[in-house]
Amino acid sequence: MKRSKKVLIVTYYWPPAGGPGVQRWLKFAKYLPEFDWKPIIYTPENPSYPLVDETLTKEVPENLKIIKTNIWEPYQLAEKFSKSNKKFKGGQFDVGKNQSFMSKLSIFIRGNFFIPDARKFWVRPSIQFLKQYLKENNIDVLVTTGPPHSLHLIGLGLKKELPNLKWIADFRDPWTEISYYKHLKLTSGSDRKHRQLEKSVFENADLTLATSYKDAENFKKNGANAFCITNGFDESENSRVGELESERIRKLEGNETMKPSNSKFTLSYVGVLEQLRNPENLWKALENLCKTNSDFANDLELKFVGRVDDKILNEIESSVLKNNIKNLGYLSHNDSVNEMQNSDLLLITNFPNESSKGIIPGKLFEYLATGKQIISFGPKDADVETILNKTKAGKHFDYQSNLGIREFISSLYEDWKSGKSIQNEANINEFSRKELTKKLVELLDEI
Template identity: 80%
Template sequence: MENSKKVLIVTYYWPPAGGPGVQRWLKFAKYLPEFGWEPIIYTPENPSYPLVDETLTKEVPKDLKIVKTNIWEPYQIAEKFSKSNKKFKGGQFDVGKNQSLVSKLSIFIRGNFFIPDARKFWVKPSIKFLKNYLTENHIDTIVTTGPPHSLHLIGLGLKKELPNLKWIADFRDPWTEISYYKHLKLTSDSDRKHRELEKSVFKNADLTLATSYTDAENFRKNGANAFCVTNGFDKNVESLNREIVKNDIDSLTILQNNNSTKFTLSYVGVLEQLRNPENLWKALIALSEKYQDFAKDFELKFVGRVDDKILNQIENSVLKNNIKNLGYLAHDESVKEMESSDLLLITNFPNESSKGIIPGKLFEYLATGKKIISFGPKNADVETILHKTKAGKHFDYSETFEIQEFIFLLYEDWKNGKSIQNSANINEFSRRELTKELAGKLESLSV
């Protein structure tokens, strides 16, 4: 990497952190050297992760330079008083009547006392440390990735200290436009502080990255020089396309042999109350009550953490014997469960402001070649991608009969031995192609 340009990536989530948040920059770091950039990771020495996946450490490139400093964060103290702190540390919130007094108080404190978030105590020490580190190592380009959005304040502080520094602010999720923002019980003063900090990041970053088309557009409206580089999948696309061949009897036989004896709908990841597709459960209940064969053949599989109240809702229905709850699995095991499914579920928040959220697992779903059923607001970016790739169908939270029809037609094809795989060309969403796009943006800043 002697002739490579250096870029420092400031990230809170890094292996052994689990969940989708760690994947984006882990994969960019893997492929950046191919395009003339040497990534250097800056991450906490002692973070408090909501999920841990030790298997992801195997994916860290062996020659990757990783710099760590200590962080102090209040979550360990808070968790002694309330389990809900573990939930909203991972982006989950109890809502409405499900909120206890302790939960309400915890959320109020989180939103108003820790602005922008509880990792804010790492900002000043990091600015002090990195100012010297960047200068001594002749690094003039940095990336900050959030959430936690406090990491963008590290970039903001360094930009003021080092005016010639090139800074990319990467938003894996929006800041004030994220759906749970309105549930933080913010005072008007706290809301103003959040929005002022966000605008300052947009104004001062040389480039703001968004993971969706809508987010990039919204960021531009708020003064950012924003561009979309979506998340993606890391799989050999040519071999994937060879696996999915229409009217190929041998391929069809292989695919059928890989499936279980159940018609399986799977959800992989964290499912909280704010993204609960209740109309899907109603559709599945209706199908099970109407068709005996469907009730016998159907399996609803959860891989990850499902809110107890959602699980109880389903278990207290005719679907109780169709549930297979595997809990959280290592990433490679989760992928195997995706590949052994027939239909993959993805959910988003129902409100209009969330149409720009593209969950990272959508791209892993695409890589499996399995059909996808999606829930969220109308005209969402997920819907755009599903339409473009012909990989599945998107529904809003008011539809029920249309869902029944979509699922039952797939079930009938499965029952009759027909392939329900996808055959779309999804190469543009491969991690390598996306990194190539990112490298082009880095080059444009360094000119």
């Protein structure tokens, strides 16, 4: 009998970690056995997660083998001295005038003393542990997934110890090209070290995975054998995908009108909203609509699910939108998906700079699976814009846009008010987790 091949996945984020970082390999681990690949997870025993979602532990496959070893991290100590470290651990930054002295100091220390990141202390013990494990358990392929990018140094170290090891470096976000890199207050020596380590990973990994088309192109320019496998949605969690498709066809054929699905015209943001991705022109457009259209002001609900930066929330609460806000805070993944489905328009934001064109937030695909309209903010010609145009699921604006935002929202609102369907017409099958796993397996078999 032919044995299933084994892939060892080194990941920091694993249930009960919350947030989008855990989803990618949790879903790959779910579907890999259907393609004769046996996943094995290697993850910390005592991690310091910025978000926890206990409900995700129910999604871990029952027979999945999980190996854990202890990790030492400086975050718990740092949080005693500065509240900003909690935000920093979750990838959030105070910027400009909002930075306190302690925030500036902690960012400088993080960028220059913990290279590539504060999980670096897990690298050496993991190499020692896994070197023996790989030999004894006939592992066919090693996968490291980051951020944290220190995990790629585990792969790099093992590759040097075991030259015949097949190694895939999976970049859920870029390393030196990520938007907040320039905010790390790096010395020239630290910047050089980051870039040298990144280059070593690109040149030594047998395969580098990117989650966006542009990231894959950039990685190739820097010496990587790079391919793109985007994130996606799990159709088994979104039973409404098929229902929505049937509903859209029925409405198109019958030209039906319906009562609005919600009592309020609901614009929702799900996830972490930080200062670097604040769509200020959207808030201005909503304020303007509320001031000029009393019906819109009465009907609008601005719903936040997740963590919204205090500075952003305070600004909105100080405007005419204060009575339209519904701030639910962090919810479990399943509850978050329900809140997406109970919305009319879904907001997604990206970093405004050119280097962020290749960032495709994982929740975009869960947004697509709801069938709801999407409004996006980010740099021009971004991969998110490409996907929205391809699927006809919404509209993308850059952060300098003033024209068009109000008109887009107003048009959807008028359709909602009159009972017309405002579902999108997205064709999204290629982004299902099972189809993406099939694409991953093709690469695993060829490596």
